[in-house]
Amino acid sequence: MKLNVNLGEKSYEIFIERGVLRRAADLIAEVFHGKKIMIISDDRVYGYYGEVLKEQLQTKWECYEAVVPHGEASKSMAILPEIYGKLLQAKLSRSDLIVALGGGVVGDMAGFAAATYLRGIPFIQIPTSLLAQVDSSVGGKVAVDLKEGKNLVGAFYQPKLVLIDPDVLSTLPKRYINDGMGEVIKYGCIKDRGLFDILKKARSFEGLGEELTGVIARCVDIKRQIVEEDQYDTGERMLLNFGHTLGHAVEQKFAYERESHGEAVAVGMYQITKISEKKGMTEEGTAEELRKVLESYDLPISAGVKMKELKAAMMLDKKNLNDRLRIILIKKMGESFIFPTDVAFFEDDITV
Numbered sequence: 001m002k003l004n005v006n007l008g009e010k011s012y013e014i015f016i017e018r019g020v021l022r023r024a025a026d027l028i029a030e031v032f033h034g035k036k037i038m039i040i041s042d043d044r045v046y047g048y049y050g051e052v053l054k055e056q057l058q059t060k061w062e063c064y065e066a067v068v069p070h071g072e073a074s075k076s077m078a079i080l081p082e083i084y085g086k087l088l089q090a091k092l093s094r095s096d097l098i099v100a101l102g103g104g105v106v107g108d109m110a111g112f113a114a115a116t117y118l119r120g121i122p123f124i125q126i127p128t129s130l131l132a133q134v135d136s137s138v139g140g141k142v143a144v145d146l147k148e149g150k151n152l153v154g155a156f157y158q159p160k161l162v163l164i165d166p167d168v169l170s171t172l173p174k175r176y177i178n179d180g181m182g183e184v185i186k187y188g189c190i191k192d193r194g195l196f197d198i199l200k201k202a203r204s205f206e207g208l209g210e211e212l213t214g215v216i217a218r219c220v221d222i223k224r225q226i227v228e229e230d231q232y233d234t235g236e237r238m239l240l241n242f243g244h245t246l247g248h249a250v251e252q253k254f255a256y257e258r259e260s261h262g263e264a265v266a267v268g269m270y271q272i273t274k275i276s277e278k279k280g281m282t283e284e285g286t287a288e289e290l291r292k293v294l295e296s297y298d299l300p301i302s303a304g305v306k307m308k309e310l311k312a313a314m315m316l317d318k319k320n321l322n323d324r325l326r327i328i329l330i331k332k333m334g335e336s337f338i339f340p341t342d343v344a345f346f347e348d349d350i351t352v
């Protein structure tokens with residue numbers, strides 16, 4: 001299946017197809033006419049898919065690789081000098097290409113390197129984790145973390161092409177399958193009651209069976225529509241941040257080493273929904289329905305932290321304006337809205 005993200009001159013295609021990785025060189029050749037490619041990946045992903053991809057790309061282009069250690073720590077300022085160094089060493093110019101092969105960490109960091117090296121060189125996303133396939137590879141949010149907060153240095157920089165091959169998920173560790181399901185459940189919550197019902201019925205990733213490719217495509221299509229409407233995150237796109245104000249603060253609280261992104265978002269989605277339901281802003285029973293689905297996908301609903309310990313990081317959220325928070329709430333399952341408020345909305349002694 002092929003989707004087109006319509007963003008004027010920044011438009012691009014997304015292929016969602018089992019085995020598409022084997023066609024990468026031909027598909028890349030349709031959008032890239034330069035000489036050199038730098039594959040940016042992490043050690044785990046490169047070990048599985050790096051050489052296979054490089055062999056294929058080498059038939060058409062001069063290829064190099066920059067392989068970083070796996071894990072969120074590679075999405076930091078500290079890794080960038082090494083990446084820029086490799087790009088310089090290989091003498092990549094603005095007519096060359098970066099290929100991000102990996103999960104959200106690689107995609108966000110490599111995308112940021114692409115956006116900033118020589119003030120921007122083209123890049124392509126080949127997402128290999130479920131989370132990256134349903135979310136991070138699409139839409140052009142690229143960034144690195146600071147110790148104070150998630151994604152605090154970044155850009156909006158769209159890829160030239162996205163190649164999503166669900167077959168590569170066969171090697172993805174279970175924890176990261178669950179992680180990706182956190183964002184899949186998010187799409188159901190904010191926009192698509194029907195999707196939420198499919199997930200509820202399946203009860204586990206394995207339960208999705210043959211429906212997996214369709215579920216990935218459904219998520220990507222929701223994101224495509226939202227990004228087309230609000231590329232720069234000034235309105236509608238903020239809905240994709242459901243669960244993230246709390247979730248990012250939880251990740252930051254433990255130096256990005258304890259909860260993975262999808263786990264933290266799961267905690268954030270459940271906790272914010274519990275709070276908004278209590279305040280009468282969300283249909284009764286929604287938090288409980290969400291809890292059951294999150295738990296069936298082995299996702300956490302609490303991080304055991306007091307709200308007051310999260311507030312400093314929440315105040316750095318990029319949705320905030322003039323010290324006012326904007327949080328995403330669900331009215332009922334499948335329908336979400338932006339709620340402007342201040343930090344006092346969150347009582348200090350709530351356990352998140």
Ligand SMILES: NC(=O)c1ccc[n+]([C@@H]2O[C@H](COP(=O)([O-])OP(=O)(O)OC[C@H]3O[C@@H](n4cnc5c(N)ncnc54)[C@H](O)[C@@H]3O)[C@@H](O)[C@H]2O)c1
Pocket residue numbers: 042043044045048070071072075102103104105106108128129130131132135136137138139140141142150151168169170171172173176179180183260261262
């Ligand atoms: N830009 C966006 O719109 C956006 C959206 C959602 C999340 N994110 C970011 O994405 C990051 C999380 O991404 P992630 O969950 O993919 O984490 P990740 O990139 O760390 O990948 C998870 C782990 O799985 C391994 N892996 C990936 N694909 C594999 C495969 N096919 N086989 C075997 N191992 C594989 C990786 O080496 C890593 O150890 C966070 O930093 C989050 O903030 C960004």
Ligand SMILES: O=C(O)C(=O)C[C@@H](O)[C@H](O)[C@H](O)COP(=O)(O)O
Pocket residue numbers: 135139141150151183233237238240241244318
């Ligand atoms: O694409 C978006 O927009 C999102 O918010 C998707 C989120 O899942 C993702 O985690 C994103 O990186 C968060 O962005 P941020 O602006 O809150 O850092």
Ligand SMILES: [Zn+2]
Pocket residue numbers: 135183244261265
């Ligand atoms: Zn996210």
